[in-house]
Amino acid sequence: MVFAGDFRKGTTFEWDGAVYSVVEFLHVKPGKGSPFVRAKLKNVMTGQVKETTFNPSDKFQVAVIEKKEMTYLYNDGEIYYFMDTETYDQIPLNKDSVEDALNFVKENENCTMYFYKGNPFAVYAPNFVELEVIDCEPGIQGDTSKSTTKPAKVETGYVLNVPLFINIGDKIRIDTRDGSYMERVK
Numbered sequence: 502m503v504f505a506g507d508f509r510k511g512t513t514f515e516w517d518g519a520v521y522s523v524v525e526f527l528h529v530k531p532g533k534g535s536p537f538v539r540a541k542l543k544n545v546m547t548g549q550v551k552e553t554t555f556n557p558s559d560k561f562q563v564a565v566i567e568k569k570e571m572t573y574l575y576n577d578g579e580i581y582y583f584m585d586t587e588t589y590d591q592i593p594l595n596k597d598s599v600e601d602a603l604n605f606v607k608e609n610e611n612c613t614m615y616f617y618k619g620n621p622f623a624v625y626a627p628n629f630v631e632l633e634v635i636d637c638e639p640g641i642q643g644d645t646s647k648s649t650t651k652p653a654k655v656e657t658g659y660v661l662n663v664p665l666f667i668n669i670g671d672k673i674r675i676d677t678r679d680g681s682y683m684e685r686v687k
């Protein structure tokens with residue numbers, strides 16, 4: 502059990518038949534009246550975010566979220582298949598659950614899958630990936646110091662802005678948390 506007064510960022514708990522993770526919290530002690538906890542919560546199954554207030558003495562059941570290393574195998578259009586690297590079990594997921602992660606993960610690469618009570622609900626790519634640029638405008642010699650960018654498409658189909666000196670065939674490092682270009686890889 503966890504008390505609302507003990508909320509910290511990342512705390513997961515069950516409330517109203519759903520599982521929530523604390524995104525932000527603030528302990529408020531007004532001059533008049535009793536203290537309360539203002540929290541921004543994210544439903545881990547649907548991704549919906551809501552703000553609410555709690556009495557600091559409210560109790561909630563702790564929700565245990567399990568993480569597993571999985572390998573992305575293939576897809577057949579709408580269903581994406583992942584393999585547990587320890588047991589070799591294959592787990593199918595709908596496109597909705599994996600769409601963001603697959604912007605950065607190629608077939609036969611590892612990613613992290615989150616489970617609640619044995620049911621998978623989300624897939625996350627590693628924080629940093631290296632992908633090859635397959636389409637962009639040609640680079641112009643001497644344009645290495647400007648801060649202007651151009652769109653580039655990487656091998657997974659994701660499009661991001663890169664510096665002007667990046668060419669087709671270059672490998673680049675991408676921060677998957679915000680989908681931004683980091684550097685060119687030799």
